[in-house]
Amino acid sequence: MELTGAEIAIRCLQEEGVEYIFGYPGGAVLHIYDALFQQDKVKHILVRHEQAAVHAADGYARSSEKVGVALVTSGPGITNAVTGIATAYMDSIPLVVISGQVPSYAIGEDAFQEVDAVGITRPCVKHNFLIKDVKDIAPTIKKAFYLAKSGRPGPVLVDIPKDISNHKAEFIYPGSVNIRSYNPAGKGDSAQIKSAVQLLMEAKRPMIYSGGGVVLSGASAQLTELVRLLGFPCTNTLMGLGAYPANDKQFVGMPGMHGTYEACMAMQHCDVLLAVGARFDDRVVGNVEHFAQVPRKIIHIDIDPSSIAKRVKVDVPVVGDLKLVLDQLLSELRSSKQKPDASGMAAWWKQVDEWRVKGGGLRYKNSTEIIKPQFVIEKLYEITGGDAFVTSDVGQHQMWAAQYYKFNKPRRWINSGGLGTMGFGLPAAMGVQLINPGATVACVTGEGSIQMNIQELSTCKQFHLPIKVVSLNNRYLGMVRQWQEFFHGNRYSESYMDALPDFVKLAEAYGHIGIRIDKPSDVEPALKEAFARKNDLVFMDFQTDPTENVFPMVPGGKGLSEVILSEDL
Amino acid sequence: MRHIISLLMENEAGALSRVAGLFSARGYNIESLAVAPTEDPTLSRMTIVTSGSDAVIEQINKQLNKLIDVAAVMDLSEGEHLERELMLVKVGSEGAAREELKRKMAVFNGRVIDESDRTCTIELTDTCAKLDSFLQAIGSDLILETVRSGASGIGRGERILKL
Numbered sequence: 001m002e003l004t005g006a007e008i009a010i011r012c013l014q015e016e017g018v019e020y021i022f023g024y025p026g027g028a029v030l031h032i033y034d035a036l037f038q039q040d041k042v043k044h045i046l047v048r049h050e051q052a053a054v055h056a057a058d059g060y061a062r063s064s065e066k067v068g069v070a071l072v073t074s075g076p077g078i079t080n081a082v083t084g085i086a087t088a089y090m091d092s093i094p095l096v097v098i099s100g101q102v103p104s105y106a107i108g109e110d111a112f113q114e115v116d117a118v119g120i121t122r123p124c125v126k127h128n129f130l131i132k133d134v135k136d137i138a139p140t141i142k143k144a145f146y147l148a149k150s151g152r153p154g155p156v157l158v159d160i161p162k163d164i165s166n167h168k169a170e171f172i173y174p175g176s177v178n179i180r181s182y183n184p185a186g187k188g189d190s191a192q193i194k195s196a197v198q199l200l201m202e203a204k205r206p207m208i209y210s211g212g213g214v215v216l217s218g219a220s221a222q223l224t225e226l227v228r229l230l231g232f233p234c235t236n237t238l239m240g241l242g243a244y245p246a247n248d249k250q251f252v253g254m255p256g257m258h259g260t261y262e263a264c265m266a267m268q269h270c271d272v273l274l275a276v277g278a279r280f281d282d283r284v285v286g287n288v289e290h291f292a293q294v295p296r297k298i299i300h301i302d303i304d305p306s307s308i309a310k311r312v313k314v315d316v317p318v319v320g321d322l323k324l325v326l327d328q329l330l331s332e333l334r335s336s337k338q339k340p341d342a343s344g345m346a347a348w349w350k351q352v353d354e355w356r357v358k359g360g361g362l363r364y365k366n367s368t369e370i371i372k373p374q375f376v377i378e379k380l381y382e383i384t385g386g387d388a389f390v391t392s393d394v395g396q397h398q399m400w401a402a403q404y405y406k407f408n409k410p411r412r413w414i415n416s417g418g419l420g421t422m423g424f425g426l427p428a429a430m431g432v433q434l435i436n437p438g439a440t441v442a443c444v445t446g447e448g449s450i451q452m453n454i455q456e457l458s459t460c461k462q463f464h465l466p467i468k469v470v471s472l473n474n475r476y477l478g479m480v481r482q483w484q485e486f487f488h489g490n491r492y493s494e495s496y497m498d499a500l501p502d503f504v505k506l507a508e509a510y511g512h513i514g515i516r517i518d519k520p521s522d523v524e525p526a527l528k529e530a531f532a533r534k535n536d537l538v539f540m541d542f543q544t545d546p547t548e549n550v551f552p553m554v555p556g557g558k559g560l561s562e563v564i565l566s567e568d569l
Numbered sequence: 570m571r572h573i574i575s576l577l578m579e580n581e582a583g584a585l586s587r588v589a590g591l592f593s594a595r596g597y598n599i600e601s602l603a604v605a606p607t608e609d610p611t612l613s614r615m616t617i618v619t620s621g622s623d624a625v626i627e628q629i630n631k632q633l634n635k636l637i638d639v640a641a642v643m644d645l646s647e648g649e650h651l652e653r654e655l656m657l658v659k660v661g662s663e664g665a666a667r668e669e670l671k672r673k674m675a676v677f678n679g680r681v682i683d684e685s686d687r688t689c690t691i692e693l694t695d696t697c698a699k700l701d702s703f704l705q706a707i708g709s710d711l712i713l714e715t716v717r718s719g720a721s722g723i724g725r726g727e728r729i730l731k732l
Contacts, residue, residue: 118583119583119586122583122586122587122590123590123594126637127637127638130582130583147637179637180640180732181578181579181637181638181639181640181641182637304635305631305634305635306628306631306632306634306635309624309627309628310628
């Protein structure tokens with residue numbers, strides 16, 4: 001029996017086992033929405049803005065091992081989605097975004113709601129397709145899912161013109177995909193792995209630097225085993241938090257701009273650095289020339305060859321899927337029977353521990369008068385038993401959440417690391433909550449970020465998503481304010497948030513519970529009360545210290561050892 | 570340093586813009602770019618002339634390989650190779666000047682493909698450097714138009730880029 005293109009598209013999603021899609025209807029996707037209406041396997045979550053649809057699909061993918069799916073219309077539908085797509089692209093998140101397009105015969109005529117979706121998304125997708133024949137829909141969607149999740153994952157766009165979604169064809173879903181020009185890496189080269197083991201065994205001051213790739217590859221268990229077997233210090237980047245348990249003594253904290261002193265110093269002064277699924281981001285290594293001043297050997301394992309030797313020189317590159325490569329590395333280490341140099345390691349740990357003492361740990365001056373944002377995160381960690389899914393927006397609150405919430409499991413920390421997208425947290429939390437029903441989901445945000453997608457409180461109401469919004473409201477765009485204080489002579493240009501809404505009333509207006517917390521002594525009771533409400537979304541508006549800054553800090557363009565510990569040092 | 574990179578890609582709409590977009594988005598130079606289908610109509614072959622440090626060239630090769638539509642990449646300048654560029658140049662010349670032009674053209678193995686009373690159009694195929702020399706030899710004053718194809722490159726002998 002022949003089906004319409006729209007029906008075929010939905011059947012493809014069913015074949016892929018897609019349970020939820022996030023979207024917003026419009027003219028060019030009416031046929032697809034009609035097909036969606038006539039089945040009940042794929043459930044649709046109606047967001048209030050297309051950016052949120054993509055962030056929600058993104059949170060869904062980050063907190064599971066599934067591909068997130070979003071459906072948007074042509075023109076403004078897809079342009080609104082672009083921020084979400086770019087966010088997923090920067091953090092290598094597997095998404096399939098289906099967009100409607102004006103009818104194929106109208107393409108290029110500046111038709112109503114026409115935009116060159118393939119052109120506008122090209123720099124921020126792993127790949128994209130414009131469908132020209134109804135027969136291509138099924139094989140293209142099959143390819144889109146395969147591309148999104150294989151190799152280095154990423155978002156894939158499928159643009160379907162309206163007329164094609166109404167043409168008919170036989171539905172045949174391909175069993176497999178073969179793309180001759182695309183061969184994602186599998187195992188690592190065994191000679192390179194032998195060289196890596198050699199370097200690791202000779203190291204006097206080794207360091208393991210693990211990134212988001214470990215989470216994406218599902219290689220957290222392998223990484224943990226490797227770190228313990230070697231006995232080396234380990235740092236997780238912002239994207240890699242949770243891949244190695246934060247409570248473990250070999251964990252030295254996050255590196256980089258707002259990393260711990262010991263992580264920064266160990267990165268800078270190690271003699272062998274094992275980089276696993278990390279990309280030497282400017283926020284991690286700071287100034288690359290400064291980083292290169294200390295001679296060290298670098299082993300870099302990554303599935304994407306273009307991530308290797310992009311910003312720093314690499315001595316032993318290993319291209320492959322981290323899970324497989326780490327297994328190879330573990331078996332090579334075991335069969336080599338060599339052990340790391342014990343006396344060298346003892347001296348190195350002594351040094352690392354000295355840095356731990358000198359850095360003084362993550363710290364802040366608590367107050368009984370005014371709520372310190374770090375205190376809220378510490379309490380959030382305690383009250384949720386360290387087991388919540390925590391999404392965040394972007395800014396100071398994001399850094400405090402990354403620092404003070406100790407992530408011991410992968411896929412629990414959901415944030416926009418690469419693109420730094422404000423407005424990510426709440427919609428991402430919706431996706432997280434849907435794929436993890438019953439789990440505790442907290443969205444750590446600020447009064448600036450939350451307003452970028454606050455309309456999603458309405459979506460949360462419609463779909464009964466009991467997210468806990470932890471808003472650190474300091475009446476400033478805090479990270480902007482911090483940089484203005486440090487680098488722009490205290491000229492707080494446009495960083496004060498005047499005329500803020502009453503967030504309690506706003507939450508109530510959307511049908512949720514709102515709580516305003518003004519005093520430090522009320523922080524814990526408020527969090528307890530909120531998290532006890534398993535079935536309700538609670539919006540907690542914490543009035544926090546507007547002058548608080550994020551420390552430690554490696555100022556932009558500086559080297560890792562030039563880290564500033566705090567204002568009073 | 571100047572590099573000449575050859576690649577095979579799916580002959581699909583938008584494939585060229587993926588390559589061009591990659592160069593502009595990442596700030597790489599393109600000196601020239603030549604593309605056309607191969608004997609297998611589903612594949613296009615592209616020759617890109619670019620320049621940059623070793624690290625930049627390494628990234629260009631890797632980034633090109635990363636494009637889903639790109640099936641194979643070869644940096645021709647890493648080994649023995651040949652390159653040729655086609656140039657059409659229209660020169661304003663009459664009488665004795667034209668004889669002089671033709672004499673120079675013969676030295677460069679060019680040929681006249683069109684003549685009018687006041688113009689003479691020459692076709693020349695050679696390395697990019699040779700074409701530059703020819704233009705220098707005739708002098709820019711007389712040149713009315715120049716059209717160059719950009720370099721096409723191929724490996725010498727057994728050095729073959731094929732799927």
